[in-house]
Amino acid sequence: MAKALIFDFDGTILDTETPWYEAFRALYAEHKVELTLEQYSQCIGTSLHLFNPYEYLITDCGIAIDRDVFRSRVHEKHAELMKQETVRPGVISFLESAKAAGLRIGLASSSRLEWITPYLDKLELTSYFECIQTADHVKLVKPDPSLYLQTISILGIPAGDAIAIEDSPNGAKSAIAAGLHCVVLPNKITQYLDFGNITQHGQSLADISFEHLINDPSGFLAKPAV
Known part of the structure; x- marks a missing residue:
C-alpha cells in the first residue's frame, strides 16, 4: 500500500504548458516562423538548456527583436490563455x-x-502539500531524479512507497529514475510527445481509481521496457 503521493505541477495539476506553447507559437507566427511541437517539447517539464523559446528567434533565426518586449508579450498572451484553464x-x-x-x-x-505559489494559493491547494520542492532546491531539474529523491527524503518515505503523478516524458523519466511508482497522465499538449516505452494511464486522474492505485501501486509502475 502506498504511503505518499507526489504531484508534478505544470501540466499535471494545472495545464500551464499548452497555453505556453500556444503563446510562443502565436508570437513566432508574427515573424513567419513555425514553432513545432518537436522543437518546443525539448523544454517541457525541464529547463531551457536544450531549447530556449525566448532566444531561438534571435540566436537561430537571426531575427532582430527586443528580448524584453518579446518576453513581456509572451507572458501577456499566456496570461490571457490561462484564464480558460482550471484544475485538471x-x-x-x-x-x-x-x-x-x-x-x-x-x-x-x-x-x-x-x-x-501564486497558482496554488489562488486555487486554494497550498495547504494540501507538506513538502514543495522546485528548481530553487536542486542543481538539476527533471529528467534528473534529484527533485523526487529530495522530496521523498523530506517526507521520510522510501521510493517504493511513493507514487508520482506526471504528465510529461521528462517528469516520468525523473520519477522512474528515482524509483517511484508513476502514474502518467498526458495533457492536451504532452499527449503528442514521444514517451517511448513509458506506460500512459489515461487522460486525467478522473480515469484512475484512487483505491486501486493506493492499494496496488505496482500495477501502475510506469517504466520503460528492458
Whole structure:
C-alpha cells in the first residue's frame, strides 16, 4: 500500500504548458516562423538548456527583436490563455482522498517556487502539500531524479512507497529514475510527445481509481521496457 503521493505541477495539476506553447507559437507566427511541437517539447517539464523559446528567434533565426518586449508579450498572451484553464479533472478528488487516508502529499516541480505559489494559493491547494520542492532546491531539474529523491527524503518515505503523478516524458523519466511508482497522465499538449516505452494511464486522474492505485501501486509502475 502506498504511503505518499507526489504531484508534478505544470501540466499535471494545472495545464500551464499548452497555453505556453500556444503563446510562443502565436508570437513566432508574427515573424513567419513555425514553432513545432518537436522543437518546443525539448523544454517541457525541464529547463531551457536544450531549447530556449525566448532566444531561438534571435540566436537561430537571426531575427532582430527586443528580448524584453518579446518576453513581456509572451507572458501577456499566456496570461490571457490561462484564464480558460482550471484544475485538471480528478486532482482535487485525489488530494482530498489522500488527505483523508493519511497519506503524505508532496509536490516536485522543475519550475520556480515564485511561479507555482501564486497558482496554488489562488486555487486554494497550498495547504494540501507538506513538502514543495522546485528548481530553487536542486542543481538539476527533471529528467534528473534529484527533485523526487529530495522530496521523498523530506517526507521520510522510501521510493517504493511513493507514487508520482506526471504528465510529461521528462517528469516520468525523473520519477522512474528515482524509483517511484508513476502514474502518467498526458495533457492536451504532452499527449503528442514521444514517451517511448513509458506506460500512459489515461487522460486525467478522473480515469484512475484512487483505491486501486493506493492499494496496488505496482500495477501502475510506469517504466520503460528492458
